């Protein structure tokens with residue numbers, strides 16, 4: 050079943066900025082899609098059109114088979130959104146923020162309190178329920194927005210950089226949480242600047258550049274298509290006489306080398322050359338996450 | 351069902367909001383109106399002739415109550431709605447399936463509640479200064495309710511068009527306050543020269559105060575039917591205008 054179907058979507062802001070240009074894309078039930086793009090690429094604009102905070106200029110958007118031009122409210126019942134920026138009333142209590150949001154979705158107060166309790170506990174905010182939101186830390190505020198987005202059991206969850214400013218440990222637990230949600234049948238659309246996050250979580254990836262879609266594929270397929278990786282190699286000491294013909298490499302300092310491996314030669318061959326030169330390899334790692342490499346390649350293209 | 355729950359949620363939030371900050375929302379208007387009673391009613395009023403058989407103090411009461419209702423209904427909605435637009439928490443409503451008419455109804459309820467509450471307190475204060483027999487209670491209620499809805503809607507629309515905090519006081523300072531002062535709070539327009547009587551009739555607030563005062567004292571400067579028609583027409587117009595602005599997303603959506 051089609052959850053999102055977008056055709057020829059265009060957005061030109063009042064100041065003349067063309068934020069989206071002829072965007073087509075689809076999501077099916079159960080998908081976990083990562084939306085990639087540099088700052089200002091148009092990610093938030095696209096999401097905001099789905100959730101109803103930005104008006105589109107042209108094109109059509111269907112969510113759960115409902116044309117948003119005809120009946121956006123029916124579609125909104127099934128959408129939960131975690132916006133990029135904090136947008137709750139910081140003077141209100143955590144519990145009130147969540148229960149009010151449930152109210153706006155027509156959930157009776159009693160049921161709303163129950164949903165809120167479960168979610169606040171799941172995301173570790175229950176002890177803060179009676180604090181005004183301004184007393185939460187940045188990471189807690191993000192989690193509050195996740196709770197708020199889930200309080201009406203949405204079937205489509207949209208998250209705009211949900212782990213920005215969240216510490217490593219918490220990020221991993223949020224990932225687990227999102228994975229479980231997705232397994233339980235919630236379709237998820239997520240934007241992120243952490244490419245490992247997309248690699249870890251998503252099945253599909255869409256990349257936009259200046260308002261246009263440049264990649265639309267499965268994550269595994271995209272990763273396979275990446276034909277060059279730069280590795281960083283730590284050695285005991287780089288010999289002054291060291292040369293490796295046919296390889297593109299760089300000596301960073303007397304203990305570190307960088308080598309770009311393409312399809313012509315394997316990493317193995319390069320390591321063998323190091324070995325023959327009597328250099329001890331103490332560590333080896335890709336210079337950047339593979340998606341990141343692709344991201345940079347496309348940006349610079 | 352959804353609409354009803356959503357309406358209750360918004361109205362409750364709005365009412366709790368102004369009650370929680372009662373020192374800014376309830377106390378100042380009551381103090382201001384009390385000062386009017388003391389200065390205009392007691393000090394100056396003692397030197398003014400009765401108007402249509404009632405003392406100047408009694409004449410003032412409906413006007414001062416209505417003035418408080420108008421200001422507070424307006425102020426409540428304009429500041430609350432602009433605040434939530436400015437802080438972006440209005441997005442919470444925008445992403446929800448709550449229909450626009452429910453959003454309007456919820457915010458207006460907050461404004462009406464505060465307007466009527468302040469109006470009622472001002473009326474209670476007036477009892478210390480003068481004795482009033484109410485001539486026609488349903489008319490009193492009808493006029494105060496409609497006026498309160500009307501100015502809550504005006505506050506809502508003002509908030510939609512506002513881009514910064516200064517914008518929410520411009521209408522109030524340059525339009526609302528002068529019109530209220532010239533709307534017959536302190537005098538009967540019959541005491542004015544012909545030209546100013548005619549000019550006063552262009553002021554919509556005149557009709558609200560006049561009809562309201564009729565409910566108290568049983569006399570008026572313009573006909574009750576016309577007053578009622580003016581208010582109903584303006585209320586309907588502002589309601590449709592507010593719904594139109596929301597549908598188009600003017601001032602709310604990028």
Ligand SMILES: Nc1ncnc2c1ncn2[C@@H]1O[C@H](COP(=O)(O)OP(=O)(O)OP(=O)(O)O)[C@@H](O)[C@H]1O
Nearest residue numbers: 062064066068086087088089090091092093094604
């Ligand atoms: N309200 C607005 N009015 C005018 N232009 C806007 C508005 N919002 C965004 N833009 C412009 O539209 C373009 C896309 O912005 P958008 O916020 O969608 O980018 P993004 O991909 O979410 O970026 P980021 O990764 O920084 O969040 C940018 O050029 C931005 O300046």
Ligand SMILES: [Mg+2]
Nearest residue numbers: 092093094133
């Ligand atoms: Mg963004």
